Amino acid sequence: LGVPITTPPAQSPRWARPLSSAVTPAWGGDTIFALSSAPGRCGVAVIRASGPGSRGALQSLTGTPKMPPPRVLALRCIRDPDTAETLDRGLVVWFPGPRSFTGEDCTELHVHGGPAVVSGVLRALGRLPGLRPAEPGEFTRRAFRHGKLDLTAAEGLRDLIGAETEAQRRQALRQMEGELGRLYQRWSHTLTQALAHLEAYIDFSEDDNVGEEVLSQGASPSVSSQIWGSAHTVPQPGVTSGRVPTVDVSVRALEQEIQGHLRDGRRGELLRGGVRAVITGPPNAGKSSLLNLLCRRPAAIVSPTAGTTRDVLEVALDIGGYPLVLSDTAGLREATDPVEREGVTRARARLGQADLVLAVLDATSVSPTPLALGAALAALDPPPDTPCVLVLNKADLLGGDRGSLSATCAQGPPEPPATLLSCKTGEGLEELLELLAQQLAQLCGDPLLGSPSLTQSRHSRHLGACVAALARFSRRDSGDLAVAAEQLRVARRELGRITGHVGTEDVLDIIFRDFCVGK
16 A cells, blocks of 8 residues: 655744644643733742643743653743743743642743843743733632632632731631631531421421421430531531431521621721721811821821811821721811812711721810810711720920820720820820720731631622521421522522622622732
8 A cells, every 4th residue: 555755844943833732732721821920020920821731831931842840840941932042041830730729730930030031931922822811810710610719718819919917918818728718618518408407398297207306306416516517527418316406496596606707897808908097186286297107208298277188198007917098187177268178078078987086186275184185076076986096296395284184195994095196206106006006906806816707898798698598587487498498598599609609700700800910
């Protein structure tokens, strides 16, 4: 049999062509790449690729089919596959799926962080067939799709990247490691167990094995512990002991636990987004000087003329490891100038949104008695039930009343905490910072203690809907158990929306679009 002999086409040099595995992925799906470290000039930049073509991309850029051992850094020359030009000499690492961040085949290039090096490597990757630049948050979204983390852990990762204080870092790390997700999963499992028992009663109530005790009988401790379990223990299907646990008791206990979780004073949200503190007081009391002193720069214009501040000026600070978003506002008085009047209106509006109030008074113009200080504070009309710190400024100008004011400030509750301060000399700054740190610790709590806190408004929304469904179950008419079972399904669905086990694409888009490119 004759086989036609053809002359193979002339081939380009080895460095000038991509290896076949870069263009023929082993399974479907595209491969994404991006700079994962911060943009800009730096010592080392990390470029990540994920997807079926990442193996071939690494082979093409290093010019050899031999892969480095998995999860071991290897020194390689990194070249442009089209031109054979050396782009850099750096470290590469290979993460075969599913043991990678995304659950897919991944590779990382650790190159020098000069803009020309980074852009050259990114251009070379972009010319390889089957590779495309990643969208914001796409690496984390793929990790979610492959079950490497749930939505609460993904949100924790996003918060960890954006953390600016120690307390924010601790809270975000705890959430990223899955504590919040495990709590919600435990609640979901409790609902699944209760729903299973209820549906068994509905379907087999005439059987002698399933009786009224499913709904109303108390459970033995062994069964109760099986239902509630722990954050790290999932009861095995089909394992039972003692009597059938009660649906009503477990649902009521779960409802109370979720309600307690919701009554956390927004600690997690305050810590994540920063406590909004508003500096308020009469004109020329030293509010702008206080802002400048706390942020250690001339952020606000300071003038002896009353009414200089018109608009709201905002700065973010780290006080004792807690985030503080501090706003300087116009002095509160009956203004005649229309511009100043608008400033006062904005000041009062911002004051109404405050989580913490810093009321600044001129120490030389108030009587050194608790009654007089209380009256001066009440004249500012701070929001009720909002924590307040009273700052008596211009302490350097005090004469004989200094001792009386110091004694009044030291009295403490029921008066708001107060301190003497001189924005001019800095006297009293340490005492003020200590007071602020105490107030922030009370508002945000310790992120390492107790159950993990709510950090997102969407968590509160879904948990509120879950509690409402459980309450409807508890108020059910005894005869309509099918409707009652639907309420348990609704409650379980709301919990699933938090972790991502039940959800829609638009929710995922909102969560992942806030990630930076490369995560």
